[in-house]
Amino acid sequence: MSRIVTVGAAQLGPIQRGDDRASVVARLLELLRQGAAAGCDLIVFPELALTTFFPRWFVEDITEADHWYETAMPSPVTAPLFEEARRLSVGFCLGYAELTPDGHRFNTQILVDKSGGTVAKYRKVHIPGHEHHEPDRPFQHAERYYFEPSDEGFGVWQAFGGRMGMMICNDRRWPESYRVMGLKGVEMILCGYNTPIHYVPDPSQDILQGFHNALVMQSGAYQNGTWVVGVAKAGVEEGVDSLGQSMIVAPSGQIVAQTLSTDDELITARCDLDWCRRYKETLFDFGRYRRPEVYGPITGQRGVTLD
């Protein structure tokens, strides 16, 4: 028996500071239509897919950044995406900056089903970068100033005929993200990202960005017997070059599709969710082989302690 989900990774090229949401939504609609034409059940868009990556600038008064956040989803400008999804009977996953009615700010991702209804919301757990202005940087990465870390952890939801999970960007670098969802039986993890090529704390990593991107998603997929869909906002955004290389990774860890450009580009794959069992019921039969009784430090401490 095969449970096939045809998934599209809808990579975005750069969104410049002056690009309004309507022009971005038009690009998202084009990718959604391409995906529908290709037989996709689900289209995955990047992290912060409605705006430029605004944490690259620092504003002393954070309310001056409010316009980068969504206070409603859908809103009048994003509603056409939900309506078209329903008309085409295609689901989608969308990353955006969320400002809640009580003033909380999250880096958020939602899962919308084929009826155009929101079935899941995830808020980013691992927030990289820095909390305060660092004027010596060539560009800021002040996500820890603009977003609160979620305390809701990682969810897995029954949708599209399987167990669907979500994570955002830096989450993909932490094995805990995959394992928590793995322990909830995840079969496909959806992950948007915005990854600058230049890593200011250690420029030696710049040349390895593509390697590290693939490394973490391939290992996370294999070690948890799950599909992983990683989708970039890529290209040179306001002078900052961001990684593309969006990809669809099988439970074996094999990359089954990868983008070639740093522009708007759709890649698709027919993903058999039953392939997950080849790993979940053998090598990574968690119930049989894991040893949580000796894993205490993983949840018991934050940083390193030397015995």
Ligand code: ING
């Ligand atoms: N971006 C980056 C990421 O984790 C980063 C932060 C950039 C980490 C470069 C390491 C190297 O892919 C986000 N948005 O998390």
